Amino acid sequence: MTDHTSGDVLRRSHVRRWVLYAVVAAVVAAVVSFIRLDDPGDHHERYFFGTLQTSPRTARADEARGMRVAHMTVSWDRFEPVPGQVDQHYVATLKRKLRMFRDAGLHVEAGVGLNNPPPWLSDRYPEDAFTDQGGARFTSGPNLVFSQEIRNEVEGYLRRLDQEIGLANFWAIRIGVNSTGEFTYPPPAPSTRGAMSYWAFDRHAQASGADPGRPATVPPNPYPGWRPGQSTYRGAPFTPGQVNRWYGWYLSALADAVNWQTGQYEALGYHGLLLVLIPGGGFHPSDLSAAVRAHLGETAAGGLISRGAGFFRTIGLIQHRRTVQLVSTALVDGSGTPRNNACRPSDGSVVPDAVAPGAEARVRAWSSVRWISRIAAREGFPISGESAGPHVAAYYPGVMTDAARQLTSCGLTGLMWAFDHNLYDGTPGSSLGDYASVIAKLQKGAAP
Incomplete structure (x- = not known):
């Protein structure tokens, strides 16, 4: 016993x-x-490197040269060609591509295709499309800013994407609002006078009070019916303070669309990186002052202002989450004097939203990534970068070295090169050997 x-x-x-x-x-x-x-590299690697529009055919060659991240795009219109119905043939294609990247030893950064909505979305919600002050409609991207119905459809799409593919298979997911998946409103409509489209004139954006069709996190329009360029409102002068209030509402609504997306991924249990894409350098404080004096009418920077590209204002509106990072999509975009200049330690003395008048000329000479890096540091966000691409600024011998100087001097965490095919097609300064050489130097801590 x-x-x-x-x-x-x-x-x-x-x-x-x-x-x-x-x-x-x-x-x-x-x-x-x-x-x-x-961590897309081992713990001895200082930075991550990858390419945009990565081809599965070159994935192993890319990894052998020091790249650790592949970029993969999901097209919403192909994934869900009919509301609520998933194309399983397309799902199989995505899974095969994902498996090829992972078998090659690459982490996958995904664009989930919100900027490629299916045609049925605008057919189902014709009154919810982005609409500007002239009545022009924008349907190439979903109105995530002012339409709760559109957000509901996106929520369903992301849930189905997670069920079919598994969001946890992605190392990072790209986030934006406009038709290129970046953090601005859509571009101006060709039909709108002055090349300025303020996309806040759909029925929900113009509702003055409670509106179940508008996201609850977006406050009502403070001045419904007022249009940029008008100096009066309901028979009374429209003051600069009122212009500032309206424009502040316009910017905060844009940021709310980004914050809503990051919240959706968190609700789905996603723990990877959420990358908010920042295009170019946007406008500067004095540009906004001039626009306010003109009641947001035609000014030199009017197009950027109508797109909400005031990153010294909008980046600070992004909610801090452990996984949220910024991406400057404008390395070596040809901006700055001298062209494509790098960051300097003295940049830290600049307050982005309150640049002294005497200093603004100097700041305007900064490259796009230099300006955005300073804003990111001020707001406490980590930041990585990607080259703008030869369609924005032609590549040239030494372009990767210039990108590497921007990366190291501006404190970026990594670089995605636009585009994978440019490493193989003879584009000047953009060969696989060029990239491998830069990667090897930077990982060793050597100067680019």
Whole structure:
């Protein structure tokens, strides 16, 4: 009896030990998986590197040259060609591509295709499209800013994408609002006078009070019916203070669309990086002052102002989450004097939203990434970068070295090169060998 009882005790102790070992092993595996998800290179690598529009055919060659991240695009219109119905053939294609990248040892940064909505979206919600002050409609991207119905459709799409593909398979997900997936309103409509489209004139944006069709996190329009350029409102002068209030509402609504997206991914249990794409340098404080004096009418920077590209104002409206990072999509975009200039330690003395009049000329000479990096540092966001691409500014011998100087001097965490095919097609300064050489130098801590 005693021996039998002792044997039971020993067996239970043995089982408990194995349960403990299994729990510890599971925790370690989870931690290792989490580390691998957050870190696309090993712990000896200083930066991450990858390409945009990565081809599965070149994935192994890319990885062998030091790249650790592939870019993959999902098209919403192909994934869900009919409301609520998923194209399984397209899903199989996505899974095959994802498997090829992962088999090559690459982490995957995904664009989930919100900037490529299916045609049925605008057909189903014709009155919810972005609409500007002249009545022009924009349907090439979903109105995530002012339409709750559109947000509901996006929420359903992301849920189905997670079920079919698994968002956890992505190291990072790109976030934006406009038709290129970046953090501005859409471009001006060709039909709108003055090349300025303020996209706040759909029925929900113009509702003066409670409106179930407008997201609850977007306040009502403070001055419904007022249009940029008008100096009066309901028979009374429209003051600069009122212009500022209206424009502040316009910018905060834009930021709310980004914050809503990051909240959606968090609600789905996604723990990877959420990359908010910042295009170019946008406008500067004095540009906004001039526009306010003109009641947001035609000014030199009017097009950028109508797009809400005031990053010294909007980046600070992005909610801080552990996984949210910024991406400057404008490395080596040809901006600045001298062209494509790098960051300097003295940049830290500049207050982006309150540049002294005497200093603004100097700041305007900064490259786009230099300006955005300063704003990111001020607001406490980590930032990485990607080259603007030869369609924006032609590549040239030494362009990767210039990009590397911007990366290291501006404190960026990594670089995505636009585009993968430019490493193989003979584009000047953009060969696979050029990129491999830059990567090797930077990972060793050498000057670019």
